[in-house]
Amino acid sequence: MHRYEEIEAYVMDMIRNGTLKEGDQIPRETELAELFHTSRPTVRQALSKLTLNGTINRIKGKGSFVQHTKLEQEYTRFISSYRAELQKKGLNPRTIVVNLEEISASEPVAHKLNLEEGAPVIKLCRLRFAGDDTAKRPAVLTTVYIPKAMCPQLLEIDFQSASLYETLESFGLAVTHVLREIEIRTAVPKISRRLMVKDFSPLFFISSIGRIADGRVIEYSESYYPADTSKFIVEITR
Known part of the structure; x- marks a missing residue:
């Protein structure tokens, strides 16, 4: 599993187990990069996938938030x-x-x-x-x-x-x-x-x-x- 996939799975697990709920802010890029010992571009790759599938909503200057379930x-x-x-x-x-x-x-x-x-x-x-x-x-x-x-x-x-x-x-x-x-x-x-x-x-x-x-x-x-x-x-x- 690629590192960006690990980050993606980590965020998804937090949503599934209720650690993160609709509207909650997910950990920031710097926090995720430090946690997974990786670069911010790798974190952004994971966040881009989560954005594309509708899991999170990224707001410039504020961070990424759990999207409302459709x-x-x-x-x-x-x-x-x-x-x-x-x-x-x-x-x-x-x-x-x-x-x-x-x-x-x-x-x-x-x-x-x-x-x-x-x-x-x-x-x-x-x-x-x-x-x-x-x-x-x-x-x-x-x-x-x-x-x-x-x-x-x-x-x-x-x-x-x-x-x-x-x-x-x-x-x-x-x-x-x-x-x-x-x-x-x-x-x-x-x-x-x-x-x-x-x-x-x-x-x-x-x-x-x-x-x-x-x-x-x-x-x-x-x-x-x-x-x-x-x-x-x-x-x-x-």
């Missing part, structure tokens, strides 16, 4: 509610409803839903949290549009506690097919304020079109995930 999102693998997905991971998700209202469909939204521009749609905007502390940063900001004619009862539902997919299923409108597109965007001020991130920081943007069994489009959604706290799993088999 939440594995399976939104790209399954048709499932956000609540059900996180509960499978042993987490207790919480939701804040930003707004739930009837609006007239803009041209882009109408196109996604196969409606005429101006048709009535239900707009549901929610902030989703991975835990029960809503004072922390949200995990995702999601806005979904549903044709009002297909399920007007949604305007009466408390989506702070109710699941949209489970509610639709209870009305005989289970989502059976979803097409999702994922790209990287930067956080404009309106989005960054809600997600509690810096303006123009990177975000995962996922647009989603959901259909029911007869092929009709039941939902179009737009979701923003902070790139520094989320990662996505895509599983492919042959």
